[in-house]
Amino acid sequence: MSDHELRVSKIRNGTVIDHVTAGQALNVLAILGIDGSEGEGVSIGMNVPSDRLGRKDVVKVEDRELSQSEVEVLSLIAPEASINIIRDYDVVEKSRVDRPETVTGLLSCPNRNCITNDDEPIASKFTVVADGVRCAYCGEIVRDDIAAHLDVQT
Amino acid sequence: MRQDHLISAANLSRESIEAVLDRAAAIDADPAAYRQRHAGAVLALCFFEPSTRTKMSFDTAMKRLGGTTVDMGTVESSSVKKGETLADTVRVVEGYADAIVLRHPSEGAAKMASEFVDVPLVNAGDGAGQHPSQTLLDLYTIRERAGLDDLSVGIMGDLKYGRTVHSLAHALTNFDVRQHFISPESLRLPRNVRFDLHEAGAHVREHTDLEAVLPELDVLYVTRIQRERFPDENEYRAVAGQYRIDEETLEAARDDLSVMHPLPRVDEIAPEVDETEYATYFEQAHNGIPVRMALLDGLLARAKEGSR
């Protein structure tokens, strides 16, 4: 099997997340909490040539349909991503990610003195601003490299 | 019903600011009329960081409204030392009091705490974040001296960590004020505050030097540059000296300039300035009582209405 075939091989049922910002595929999986431990097939294409983006990543998750709320948060690290729900080899639903208004429990605040980094019974919460996210507690703004603040293991 | 809290000056509108200042002026004019206004009400003072003045100021304000206060005491003597979360502390204290005043070393602490309680909560300082009740008394003082529109206000010193500065800058965007920020490069306003000022369309200039801008200022708000912000003592001395106000510095100022300071000062304003017409900082400190009375009066009255 050639590399090319591996990248584009079709899945029967599941979700294809296409047009992911190049280099962000592993972060996408981390955001979705997908590590293969539940037996789902996961395939990743990284730095695949793309007409629209130049280079892109592609993530395919078999036997799992992602909800819109699950994927909207992907917009923070992959604003161009598109979601394709696959049933019996056919794309039955195709949508673009939407920027959410808030992101809860997913990013940790880079301000070390922020209350969300103390041992309090709250989840971090960020509001989405024009070109980044902003801590709803301390007001810190994160613009570059949002993925570096992911509160999940990659 | 969720109560209204005072968490950040960024949430204050011109109307809400003016309502507090007008009430403070009424209290100032006739304090006796407010003496029994909140008889029986209890204010909890939760200071996780020492601040004698702010605490005394709230304590006095509540008592002058006829109420009483309960004090958590120092962190060393409280259950916090035993590892209790802030969320638990305020939920317990809520049962004792009609309102809570919170000072905490972490940014966002007041915002978080307010999500756990149904009594009004006042942020009396959260780390390098906000200190909105100080801002209300600052605005009251500025209004008494110069009015709040068509003003040039200089804010000087540690703009990076100065929570009183952050709150004041936010609040001033509600008025027709040109804001001049004067600080060493390393202590500039933090990015999030600059972002908010920009979003609000505020008229903002940043300077490293007071000289250039001093002659046009109506108000000069001085804050302390803390020694511990600098890795070495010499560097601190070089910087701190540049931002020190004395009679000579003020020769270039307008005659009606008001020099303000949230106090305590160390040596950023020479004692000789105290005797001049410029000195407004003690008046400013005194204004803390009527302004905090007005603030508490508003919050307690609305809370009572809400619970009926």
Ligand SMILES: [Zn+2]
């Ligand atoms: Zn934060």
